Amino acid sequence: MIKLILHITIFPTLLLLYSCANESQDRNTMTKAAATEVESASQFEEDMGLEKKVNSKNLLLTTEQKEAFQLRAIEKFEDFIDYIKIISDQKIDYELKQHSINLALELFISDSTLFTDSILTDTTEAVPLKSFLTTIQANKNPILITIESIKFISPIAADSLFDYQGNMEVILNLHGKKLTKNVNVYLVEKKKVFGTINKEITEIGLGNIY
Numbered sequence: 001m002i003k004l005i006l007h008i009t010i011f012p013t014l015l016l017l018y019s020c021a022n023e024s025q026d027r028n029t030m031t032k033a034a035a036t037e038v039e040s041a042s043q044f045e046e047d048m049g050l051e052k053k054v055n056s057k058n059l060l061l062t063t064e065q066k067e068a069f070q071l072r073a074i075e076k077f078e079d080f081i082d083y084i085k086i087i088s089d090q091k092i093d094y095e096l097k098q099h100s101i102n103l104a105l106e107l108f109i110s111d112s113t114l115f116t117d118s119i120l121t122d123t124t125e126a127v128p129l130k131s132f133l134t135t136i137q138a139n140k141n142p143i144l145i146t147i148e149s150i151k152f153i154s155p156i157a158a159d160s161l162f163d164y165q166g167n168m169e170v171i172l173n174l175h176g177k178k179l180t181k182n183v184n185v186y187l188v189e190k191k192k193v194f195g196t197i198n199k200e201i202t203e204i205g206l207g208n209i210y
Contacts, residue, residue: 061164066156069204070166073185074150076107076206077170081147084119088136088143101133109188109205116181116210119143119174126210146173156185156204163187165207184208 061069083104087097105111114126120135136143148171156166164187172179184207192199 060158066164069164069187070152070156070185073166073168073204073206076204077150077168077183078147080104080107080206081145081172084136084143084145087133088139088141090140090142097137101130101137104133105130107206109186109207113206114208114210118179119145126208144175147171148173148178153182156187181209
């Protein structure tokens with residue numbers, strides 16, 4: 001049985017700094033500290049997990065492995081919501097908000113992933129995720145959003161080419177009102193450079209949100 005690497009989250013660092021930002025006047029110092037901690041944690045996660053990632057093109061995943069990937073997808077969406085709150089808060093330093101945008105984009109399979117924006121406007125228009133994040137960065141009021149529930153309505157499964165994908169249903173509380181979203185998820189192969197060696201690893205990524 002292939003064991004999936006324990007995910008090392010970077011959110012305790014970011015959220016601690018986020019909380020401190022509401023009280024601290026020295027925002028430049030906070031920004032530099034956040035960037036250093038986040039980058040160190042991210043590099044440590046890659047170093048530890050590189051050799052233990054599953055190559056979904058070479059084998060069928062076990063039930064245990066699929067459940068672990070689904071749990072990781074849920075964690076990534078929870079991270080995404082936390083980033084939205086940081087990016088939209090005008091009390092947060094610009095550099096920290098910009099760094100949070102970059103980290104949020106890494107949760108998805110592509111920068112061009114589409115997001116049906118019913119958070120800022122009552123619309124069904126799909127916009128590129130990066131455009132949405134840039135827009136809320138300039139928002140005058142913070143976005144008050146929490147997750148009420150999240151579940152897989154289509155568990156990740158392989159097609160005839162061993163491509164794995166699934167779908168989550170998320171119920172959000174946005175400024176006191178309920179909002180339901182669907183989120184596509186995919187297992188994707190990514191090439192990582194580890195020293196002088198190129199490795200191809202498999203990870204779960206978020207897709208279109210609608």
